[in-house]
Ligand SMILES: Cc1ncc(C[n+]2csc(CCOP(=O)(O)OP(=O)(O)O)c2C)c(N)n1
């Protein structure tokens with residue numbers, strides 16, 4: 137285990153991802169806030185420390201890849217990419233507007249640093265398997281990271297992919313499940329219960345862990361443990377809260393997609409900053 141990880145810097149990075157995303161949504165007037173907030177910490181660990189990437193050369197062949205299969209959370213990833221210098225911060229203001237490079241869902245043809253186009257739930261899982269296979273066929277060592285929603289687990293394609301990845305022993309594929317317990321229109325367990333997610337992946341031949349999904353230390357340690365497993369793919373179930381860290385979204389019953397005003401954003405950002413005082 138590396139001892140030089142600056143976890144406080146990663147916590148600050150996660151806060152900045154949340155702040156920039158909230159600002160972006162307020163500029164647009166609306167957005168998929170809940171699922172963007174619940175992945176801020178995993179994005180901070182991946183882009184802040186773990187991934188081997190070069191923001192000045194987004195298509196570097198040997199880079200690690202990320203497929204955000206829950207593509208509606210693209211704005212959180214755009215914030216991470218802008219903060220890393222993939223493109224100017226001012227571009228964040230163009231979210232979803234005419235001619236933008238930042239559509240509401242991820243598009244690899246438009247945005248530097250986006251490795252796969254996503255938005256149709258389930259499909260990112262198959263494309264991530266293909267990326268991981270392709271990297272191995274070229275004899276390269278890059279990792280492929282994949283983020284799946286817990287509602288997204290209802291897509292049959294996820295389980296087809298899970299079976300394929302284990303069969304192919306894709307041990308440089310690390311998937312995260314954003315286990316925020318909510319999907320678009322209600323609680324995942326009421327709509328179609330995924331039951332015991334780690335146990336399910338284990339029965340498909342994966343190495344599985346479940347951790348506190350908004351704790352940068354736990355996320356980092358789980359990734360390090362996953363990298364130590366050979367011969368099988370790994371899944372890390374992130375036990376999260378939908379809307380985590382954004383006061384108005386955490387409080388709202390329906391927080392998948394919200395109208396967001398400048399005042400709401402200002403208050404939420406103040407609340408985030410207050411946790412960094414002292
Ligand atoms: C194939 C497909 N069906 C429906 C949708 C519409 N949709 C967008 S987000 C969403 C809910 C996803 O829930 P979850 O995976 O739990 O995401 P999160 O809670 O992280 O936002 C739905 C149904 C879609 N994008 N793709």
Ligand SMILES: [Mg+2]
Nearest residue numbers: 286287318319
């Ligand atoms: Mg969910």
